[in-house]
Amino acid sequence: MESEKPVPPVKIGVVGTGHVGATFAFTLLLRGLARELALVDRRRDKAEGDAMDLNHAVPFARPVRIVAGGYETLEDASIVCIAAGVAQRPGEDRLNLLRRNIAVLREVVAGITAHCPEAIILVASNPVDILSYAAWKLSGYPAARVIGSGTILDTARLRYLLSRHYRVDPRSVHAHIIGEHGDSEVPVWSLANIAGIRLEDFEGYEPEAHRVIFEKARDAAYEIIRRKGATYYAIAVGLARIVESILRDENTVLSVSTLVNGYHGVRDVYVGVPAVVGRNGVERVIELPLAREEVEAFRRSASILRGVLDSLDL
Incomplete structure (x- = not known):
């Protein structure tokens, strides 16, 4: 039996130690996916407190060095997760909130490119598709090395709920949600199956x-x-799954936000689609043979994202 690929001794950075960032760091610690963790936050005391707390868990887990500080602590990191963002002000519209988050992202990306120019950037901040595209543009990195969490969590939620309905292990459910990580996302029912059996042929099928x-x-x-x-447990595990596929060079197909150019006619936008994730980041995108109505819904979802991008100065 082939043994599991070992995880190389790498350094992983986390920018933004709010609910998602801190839980992601904790998940990496528990799963032994890094030799060193570097935590960065505008609230330096918060990052330092998280580093202290996490270090006290090391005797119960696996050896890892956890540090906190400014962007210089990201030096030589192999992967950096961006989980930073600003909260919405009372009465503030989404576009203004987005522009303020883009301003934060500019600072974060500048810190990453200055200290770890070879890193893979993993974007968890929302709206993730827009901010992933912005991070790609601002960094100048190849698109393969800028990955958004995309619809990885939406897909997991769909599989979990289907597994409850059909009374099977969620890992036996094969279904995807694509498009925007948001209200316009698209379920791919035409290809959904359990152990290779189409859902409409599976016992208990109910369209409603x-x-x-x-x-x-x-x-x-x-x-x-x-x-x-807030939501943070499931997305933290999803982010760790992306990291694991990169570090072990697993080439796992995951629903992430990545740049598409010609995916069912959609171009120049980051959007959630199944992609092969390995050592180099996104190795390739899997173009699903969608039903006609799914193609139309996917294009509508992507056009919403494109419209937002067109309103920004990137």
């Missing part, structure tokens, strides 16, 4: 149940935020 399941997957973040204020 699928509609409800997708709506629950799409709107899950709103429901979680209403109950506890």
Whole structure:
């Protein structure tokens, strides 16, 4: 039996130690995916406190050095996750909020390019598709090395909910959500299956149940935020899964946000699609043979993103 590929002794940076960034760092610690973690946050005390707290967990986990500081602490990092952003002000419209987040991103990307020019950038901040495109433009890095979390979490939510309906292991459910990580995202029902069996041929198939399941997957973040204020556990694990596929050079197909040029007619936009993720970042994009209505919905979703990008100075 082939043994699992070892994880090389790498340094991973996390910029933004809010709920998502701190939980992501904790997940990396538990899974032994880094030899060194570098935490950066505008609230330096917060990053330092997280580093102290995480270091105290090392005796229970695997050897890892955890440091906090300015962008210089990212020196020689192989992967840097951007989880930084500003909160919406009362009465502030989304476009102005986005422009303020772009301003933050400019500073972050400048820090990354100055200290780890060979790093892969992993974007977790929202709106992730827009900020991933901006990070690509601002960094000057090849698009393969700037990856957004995209619809990896939406896809996981869909698979989980389908697994509950059909009473199977979520890992046996093969289904994707593509497009914007947001309200216009698209479920690919035409290719969804369980163990190779199309859903419409699987025991318990109910078209109306699928509609409800997708709506629950799409709107899950709103429901979680209403109950506890933020989502961070599942996305942290999803980000760690992307990192693992890169470090182990697994070439795993994951639903991430990446640059597409000609994907069902969509060009020059970062959008969630299945992609092969390996040592070099996005190795290639998988163009799904979508049904006609899915192609149309995907194009509409991408056009929304393109419209937002056109309103920005990038």
